[in-house]
Amino acid sequence: MDDPAPALPPPPRLVAIGLKGLCPRCGAPTLFSGLIAFAPRCAACGLDFTAFNVGDGPAAFLTLIVGTLVCIGAIALELTAHPPFWVHVLIWVPVTLGLVLVLLRVAKAMLLASEYRNRAGEGRLAERDPR
Ligand SMILES: [Zn+2]
Numbered sequence: 765m766d767d768p769a770p771a772l773p774p775p776p777r778l779v780a781i782g783l784k785g786l787c788p789r790c791g792a793p794t795l796f797s798g799l800i801a802f803a804p805r806c807a808a809c810g811l812d813f814t815a816f817n818v819g820d821g822p823a824a825f826l827t828l829i830v831g832t833l834v835c836i837g838a839i840a841l842e843l844t845a846h847p848p849f850w851v852h853v854l855i856w857v858p859v860t861l862g863l864v865l866v867l868l869r870v871a872k873a874m875l876l877a878s879e880y881r882n883r884a885g886e887g888r889l890a891e892r893d894p895r
Pocket of ligand 1: 792807
């Protein structure tokens with residue numbers, strides 16, 4: 765997290781980082797190496813992405829947000845159209861999977877960027893003055 769920062773343009777906005785997978789320091793689209801896997805470091809500025817740990821934070825947010833949206837949609841559909849159960853399965857299983865995959869990437873990127881901006885990290889004991 766304490767990499768020396770070269771001269772860089774202003775950092776991108778949090779929403780842009782989340783939607784485009786941008787590096788929180790330089791704004792290059794280098795944050796992800798796969799669909800939802802972080803790259804080890806930024807290929808443009810060298811920021812070490814392994815120094816950040818978003819943990820299960822994005823999954824916890826998505827469970828609540830996607831679960832709420834899918835439940836509201838399923839209840840609204842049931843109350844208005846009364847479709848058979850298999851229609852619910854055909855609609856809500858793919859919607860849930862799609863929302864989780866898309867939003868997990870966004871949420872992970874935004875949490876990593878928040879850690880970078882707020883210099884969040886594990887707690888450390890302060891050095892005492894030896895006097
Ligand atoms: Zn970078």
